[in-house]
Amino acid sequence: MVFSSIPFIFFFLPFFLIIYYLVPFKVKNIILLIFSLIFYAWGEPIYILLMIFSSIVDYTNGMLLNKTKNKTKRKIILIESLIINLGLLGVFKYSDFLISNINSLFNLDISLLNLPLPIGISFFTFQTMSYTIDVYLEKVKPEKNFLNFMTYVSMFPQLIAGPIVRYETISEELEKREISLNNFSSGMMRFLEGLFKKVLIANTVGALYLEISTNYMMYSALTLLIGLMAFAIQIYFDFSGYSDMAIGIGKMLGFNYLENFNYPYISKSITEFWRRWHISLSSFFKDYVYIPLGGSRTTKFKHIRNILIVWFLTGLWHGASWNFILWGLYFGIILLIEKFALKNVLAKLPNILKHIYSLILILIGWLLFAFEDFTTLISYAKRLFGFHNNLLGNDFYFFISNFGIILIIGFIFATPIGKHIKEFMMKKKGLNIILGISYIGLFLITIALLVSDTYNPFLYFRF
């Protein structure tokens, strides 16, 4: 089930919240667990066993680590957790990718497994694995209550599309948390904002991107540029909207998740972009791969190696396809260049040029990300630069006149301007009434779009 759907908003969420608020605190975690399992089973009735298995494994690991001080034993437990979690991920997410590469490399014909990707596997394996690592490093105390641990892993707000919540972030809140009207209300507002981002902007701009990318052979170069920008807007609003909804629901339940996005498109460098985009993922790789490998406090050669490994993995995490790996390495190399060569040059540039520099590189990145198939990628890129088509045609005016307004709205809300306007209006009497009415209006529009639209896929659903 996705958050931006009629059954979730009108049935699952209200029904769950009413029960959650009615029961005494002791039972709340169990209710949350039960509803989370229903939520997961809603889309993947069988793979739910996989998530339960992963939870049992790492809960047991935590308990075992608690019992022994023996260094070798502890290491074995750690390695066992890594093997099991990465093994699950490997089998279910990467096996066909591996097989097809082996096939084409050695001219073999091993048949593919064609396993469907379990929803959220990239997220929950990372969560349970990080827990065992943290217990091993003695950063957190192991969870003794299995139900609490299972609740942490399966919690439906962040279950299928993140953010990747670490155990340390919510371990205390699993025992004790503030469930109040104020938290409920601000959580609900956050949920609404995420819902608007997803339904009003990501879905509509997504339809634009879909049109241009399917028929790109017919369109002029500037239209393809609009297509690429539409993709950039769609993926940001889709994913950050989802994170907002997750954080909002978390808050309604009394949990405080960390932020996952911080206006990435206003970055002045690629280094900054990756501090603002999918923060829970970059910090995961930083803490669990980059730093254990030695980070930057090592020889220059190893430092460069570490960065490339992290970005290879970041790319690979996004999907079992070479274009994602290329996309990751592309950013890895830019980060290296920024670090070792461009740092001083960039610092001297006026801000506007820094923004342009960053946005162009980000857009080229999305080009690599958007097309899994290299032939299409190259063909689209050639036309984007006007090699086989007109620079400008009627189609461009069509897309601008039909989608210009929604694109501009997207541009504006990709920056903090919207937030500033909202805070300004909220403080002023009269204006706050207008603000309130617009929220209700936007909510009604969202319902209209959800009821009439069948086009409602989550981009990050299958990662």
Place this chain on the structure above:
Amino acid sequence: MKKFNNIMAFSISFIILSLTILFIFSEKQDYSENEFRYLAKMPSFSFSKLLNGSYIEDIEEYTTDQFVYRDFWVKAKTNIFLGINNKLINDVYMAKDGYLINRFKKPNNTAKIINILNKFYDNNPNIKINMMLVPTASSIYKDKLPKYNINYDEEKVIEEYQNNLKLNFINITDALLNNKNKYELYYKTDHHWTSYGAYIAYQSFLKEENKEYYNLNDFNVEVVNKDFLGTIYSKVFVYQNKDIITKISLDNPNFIIKHYNRTTNSFYEEKYLETKDKYSYFLGNNEALIEINNLDYKDEDNILIIKDSYANAFIPLISYHYKNIFVIDPRFYNLKISDFIKENNIQNVLILYNVGTIDTDTGITNIR
């Protein structure tokens, strides 16, 4: 800020809960006349459906289909999109003068269809085979489309058929264009042509056949309905004008029309004027095979028309000029049409399709 949030959370919760309660107690609909389809029903539960995920899919479809005030929400969506200047909604152009015009997309199957039709031609030597590929409003009323649009060129597609087909192709684009301001050749809210559009095609076809044809003022031209909202309307739920259905006919016709399980003597099925599907006034619903006998006609010439629904408005006119008219809709007719031609000793075949849907027509492969 806290107070603002609390008031908002209260209002939104109120809206959600009221709609949920309304949904639970609302009377569920079986069929949506506006959308020409059955709405999803509450699925029956079974473990196998639960495990393969289809139970859940059905529930999601059910809640969306049966959501309260569904038509209102869909109409609201169209108006919101119009509000941000989006004039192509659900592949429908909001065109000038109240015209709703389906988007014409680049076809994918042209070569394949040409191949099928050429084979059909080869399999039926010594038989006269004509084809009319009727343009739609998106080329004839091109000037009514929004100034900037992303329509594919219909005339180019029609020419591609014309240049590659072995059979005799009758291009009626010019004839329609010459009359586009004189008559309303297409409905404003439906994807079909009007009786006037069909009349222009009738004229062109009989000229090609070297037959005499009636002028429009030889006919009785009679408005039979003024409340028609067609298929394109159903995609967007907004309209400026309802459509007018016109009957063009001669006095005292003498026809026998043999449908699948009944026989009538009129082409015009009055009962459909009371339903949403008013275009079916012409010859009723699409059927595999209809046989028409013209009792007043002296000579012995027969014709077989292989067609989609565009022909339904055309057949009543053409029938005055033949003894026996056989009508096959290959979407429902699964036997070999070449055999039918031999068995009934047919010498004259007309294939009539509209270019807007021929590419995705499910019956084309049955033309053999």
